[in-house]
Amino acid sequence: MSQLEVKALTCEYRSNPLGIDVIHPRLSWKIQSDRKGTLQSSYRIQVALDEAFEKLAWDSGVVGSEQSIHVVYAGEPLEARTRYYYRIRVGDNFGRESDWSDSAWWETGLLNQSPWRASWITPASAQLDPGTEAAFLLRTSFPVSAGVASARIYASALGLYELHVNGSRVGDEELTPGWTSYGHRIQYQTYDVTALLREGENGIGITLADGWYKGGMGDGLFRYGDRRAALLQLSVTYEDGTEAWVVTDSDWKAETGPVRYANIYHGEKFDARLVREGWSHGRYDASAWQPVETIEGPTNKLIAQENEPVRVTEEIRPIAAIVTPNGDTVLDMGQNMVGRIRLTVDAPAGTRIVLKHAEVLDREGNIYFGNLKEAKQEVEYIAQGAGTEAYAPKFTFQGFRYVRVEGYPGQADGLPLDRFVGQVLHTDMARTGSFACSDPLVNQLQTNIVWGQRGNFIDVPTDCPQRNERLGWTADAQVFVSTALFNYQGGPMFTKYMRDLKADQLPDGGVPFVIPNVSNGDSAAGWGDAAVIIPWTLYQSYGDVRLLEEQYDSMKAWVDYIRAQGENEYAWNTGFQFGDWLALDAKENSYVGATPRDLVATAYYAYSTRLLRNSAVVLGKSQDADAYSSLLEGIIAHFRGEYVTPFGRMASPTQTAHVLALVFDLVEGPIRARIARDLNDLIVENDYHLTTGFVGTPYLCFALSGNGYHQTAVKLLQQQSYPGWLYPITKGATTIWEHWDSIKQDGSFWSDNMNSFNHYAYGSIGDWLYRSVAGLDMDGTAPAYKKIRIHPKPGTRGMQGASASLESMYGEIHSGWRTADGLIEVTIRIPANTTAEVLLPGAQADQMLVNGSAIASAEGMSCGLATAEGLHITAGSGEYTFTYRNDELFRVAFTEDSFVREMLAYEADKELLIRHLPEVDRPPLKFYVKNLTLKQLIKDTSKGITQERVAGLLAELNRVEYQ
Template identity: 40%
Template sequence: MTTAPVDDIALAAAAFLTADTPRNAVVRFRTVSALDQPRDRITRATLHATAHGVYEASLDGEPVTESVLNPGWTSYEWRLAYQTFDVRGQLAAGSGSELRLELLLADGWYRGDLGFARANANYGDEISVAAALTIEYADGSQQTIATGPEWTAEDSGIRSSLYNGQTIDARGAAGPLEARVTDIDRRTLFPQSAPLVMRQETLKPMSVQLSPSGSVLVDFGQNLVGWVRCTVQGESGHEVTLRHAEVLEDGELGTRPLRGAAATDVFVLSGGLDTFEPTLTFHGFRYVEVSGWPGDIDLDSFEAVVVHSEMKRIGTFECSEPLVNQLIHNSVWGQKGNFLSVPTDCPQRDERLGWTGDIAAYAASAAFQFDSADFLDGWLRDLFVETEHADGGIVPLTVPDVLKYANFPDGFSLPWHRATAVWGDAAVWVPQALWHAYGDRERLAAHYPAMVLHLGSAERDVSASGLWDLGNQLGDWLDPDAPPEDPAAAKADPSVVATACLYRSASFAAEAATILGADEDAARWRRLAETTRAAFNQHYVDGGIVLSDCATVYALAIVFGLLDDPDLARAGDRLAELVRAADYRVTTGFAGTPFVTWALSETGHVDDAYALLLERECPSWLYPITMGATTIWERWDSMLPDGTVNAGEMTSFNHYALGAVADWVYQVVGGVRPAEPGYSRVRIQPVPGPGITWARTRLETPRGVVSCEWELVDGEFTIHSSLPDGVEGDLVLPDGSAVRTIDGETRWRCDLR
């Protein structure tokens, strides 16, 4: 994609084309146009395109871009991204005085029957596409070829659904259609800013096996998101079917967690050598069941194509414990799979929605692992417009909020019309994570209005007591002690969770307002934070014991700064007691999990934090790894020790939220912390604990590369750190001594015996 400024009127000449087709049918629009001048006189050629749906554009039979699933998923009612591609080289490499421009159009997210529980949510009944090719010649003249009523349309023979998969008939198109012009609100158009979705890498199969029922199962060895590309030859009209799933259960493809998503691709052979690649859908899978394959399976005929939004890997971590290294691997792959146009909860079942609570929990980890600034900035702009247009300025549970169009069956509902802690707090916590990671003041300013809306909506549910104890809450979602059928039935009182979250959000909003020079706002949010803190302590804290007396409420109270000594020390001790009493099994859900190890280490219980991290029995972070996990699971026990899948209706094997402990691993075990936003000043402070004897951490910050390596041998601690040019830092050693460091390398040691 070009980085040059985009002409906002580029699509003015382009009509939005549609055709009357059944759901899932993929339309091909085409035009053949004469070039005004020979190709060697072309000095510039640019294609602008977008769609309600997803499109693929080609010139003279070749794709114009390596990106896929364009234009991605945004809040289409108010924001529709258009893409700009430099195609001069492609035109120059062609031949002849005519060019052929084609556009494939599929339902994508716009008309994808999205959601769960048979929601079948859609933005509209009609998909459409628009494109304009602008060609400039050496003499300064210009030619524009744009979508219009003269274009032809045909059924491509492809059927595509994001949830159900793709059918490709290699024998050709199914028949002509009538192209007609429609229109959209063109005020929604804006130039692409978030990174495009790209093919990132390919994986070859590890093995092929027969299931007990005789099905052929191909194992790619890694739970991933994308599709399978395969090459096959057989009789014309013969069908090859690929079904995808993340796990095996009883040796068979484990499709029950997919719920209503068929996740099935069908390839109809031409009779020659065919290569199939279903680029208008995507799946979350490790295993593929292959049926109808002509002859014996040849693993060289298959490769898994990994697909996600373009992101640069910036943070790495490695330590002496292989299971922790695998945990970080799983977190990284969970982010890859769920950062596909929007930050989704899961990539495989009939859902794949931008749940705000998941990214609220995970944003800090995400911002360390990959440069997520552009990706999350685009999503936060959707969050703002969704919130701005919602009744009461309430942050939706999902962004983009397609679920407002859901057709849920009677008796099913969600707390749509009230502010929700953690989920709504994404409006504050995600910008907070981005601010600390990248220090971009301009983007902080862009994200601040959503903070204002969220806090305003939350204030309406604050009772006269000063507590956020009105409205509906999801609380400490997926507490491992909650029954499978009721994931909100947590030990933590939901009002304690909500009030703690309100304090954190109000505190950062006050900080953001101060940075931005909004002094009146800053005073408002400081008052809200102060009154919330006072109410929390008055109603929920008694001698350091927090109401509902479970790990999550202590973690939030400690890490968010709600307690003063001696209550802080007592709460830390009580948290450690609870963690030990649970034999270091995890007892927290979405709300508490990102903070429980922080709360332990910050109150002097480092050994307990390490023991909690390193526990292997269920529920724990390492239990899934002992069960072969290659991504983070949605539930601590998504798979039970006997190899059966959790009986709940809601379980996936690629959910990053509970992997939010990675942030603590990077900063506390790894020792790389931002002392000031964007790492303009760095704090190197690894805190060793039992079970890990060395760690290496590297982060490419906006100021350059920061690294920290440490080792503990027979009580002697050694550290080697490096800071970018012009960056100062503070090196805090495990014995409590501190050293001010300047750019470059620093080596130090201390005796911990």
């Protein structure tokens, strides 16, 4: 019997979300089918108030449609604090109908349907200093009768909070309520505490720390307010339908507890001797505690949690304990991670253990704190002296691989590694992508990219996780977003970030450098463009039209802001610009690359205008689409007139100038081909090294691969010497560095200033690894990978294979290729309800097998034309393995017009070159020959290199085969 099933139901990207404030939630699902080429032809959705689906809130009826993502709920108006169950069945293009799916659910939050019953509370200032750095304990007791059906807590804080009920911790979320634009939006969380309540007296406890709201750092940026406060309401629903409430009010009590100090950047101090045993139980005696007071708080700004919470997602053990030349005892976690250490100890009361965290050791082998700047990254634990004790800080996080340990009992005889565990913290996004290839160093690069993303996605996409910065820099976010969405499901994370950007956007349309905004700067090219690039990328990756609609006014305001800045409406040549930040062609003592800042700004102006125009088309805003199309034409014309010479070369000779012109489609035709060739020459002449910075690097390999120079891009990728992506790996990096030489070749550091060893921006190369190396891409005409583009590139010198997988909104997509003995094998997996355009280089239909049979008999696909690019195939859902041979793909192809430098790139070619033309390896020719062609060598008879000798070289070179 054939199988057609509906699986993986989600509501607003999430499985069974608890407490969402979406009036018209969107439902998505995936289809599993045992037949190739399956497309959905219809769906039916039922939503009910009960699991038996007897109390229907919506029955869509049978809807003829292929849509299986973001179907908007269109039933009865949703009620607050209510659970809705839903199920789905589908029909397909083969006339089959599935059974009903297993049911899933969502539960609404407060929906802003009624005012909060609770009040914001804080310790009365006369008793407890609100400026103290110790965390507050807030508590109350309340009775519960028999017959509880359900119980929910809705809670938030000005600061960070952790909840306990009857001695048990509530939930596993960390660093709640998260970091938002507190002046406009503060999240609340919803917790199911039904199982924690008991008949009789019960207790609730809140631990309240500074967090991002009040916690300070060297320059005091984070002072949204000077008083912490908590807000909580507990709803208890009984089986007879009655309801009871417990809320924060003036009857609560307050005290300090064991957390004597807590700061996001500096760390935490915990004195276990001050633990108040049983303080969150109902019958705890709090008569000596201090009163609280209610204060006016931003209740009208409360929103339900929008993204996945921060959680402990992994635990790793230290790989070694070392004693440094300075005599420090240091744990090596084996991985630059972000989170905290959980320690276990048996120690006398008052024993003081101090953990200080760092990313690297210096070249002498000592732990290095210099790049932390003012951030202390220090955790102190004072033992209670009551047997085995365990502790992990709650209101801070550190970026580290190494931990200096002081005061641990017996550490002089060696630290017991099993007493220390690294707890990895980050926003708990679902892992969706994977990439691997035949080069182990490139595989380590991918691993580093993923760890960099994990470490910098702590509720906000930040630049770094260790020094006194850790801010949501917009440029870092926008250059990395495409890579991020391959590795993890980032829909909710970036939705939250974009809403904060819109909230913090300036009245004139300018965009702050960091989001949430805690800086004084705003509106630079490549930074503010996050307002446009990120919503468009989310639309492309997930088909999220709603976010595009929400952000459209913000996107438009940003482009209109730029339009008002320049000396004319087509240029952006005024104001402060970061330019190609941290590019290696910068002048000495400057961070700004050599590419003219107005060129960078105008290129980004064109790019954002293009994406805004595209967004207007998607949203049906035809007048805007026409207006911004005209604007785009003017910007491109200005760019060409200002930055491209009449002979078709870039006026600026930098790699980044060429990259932006190509990738942002600012040039076309022969001029585009000339600029692409010039970019290739710039890379080759620089011995396959880059000089690009923040704005050029993300697109560099795309500019090469997309214009006929994929081999150069791969050679650039695999460059192990400085500067390049693999150089840090040769120095032991396990994350992405801020600088190409954060650790220099002699082992010294770039500087103490601005030298993060976990800075994900240059990890944006991951996008190219998935799309170009593995060949897994989308057809831009249908978002969310409804139409897939598979274009592997076997025959790439230096690569014998690559593969990538992506769990898309429709299901898993896979593209993989490998070569051996001239045989090419390409494997693909296409999810149901999608199609793929497959391009196989060097394949011929009559000489290829598909799943072991001739292509003519293959189910689920059709063979198209063979072109110079390869064989074009249209494939429906299913798994396919293509096998074929083409020896020409694995041969080098040099001519008399080839530059000598091209023959120096690979050892096999270099050996043949020197054997046939030994003069090229001897002075004086050796010093300049690489920029000459073979034809130029022949023409200059003084060199003694004849056409016959070159012909012999070419004959042997072009017999070289590689795998």
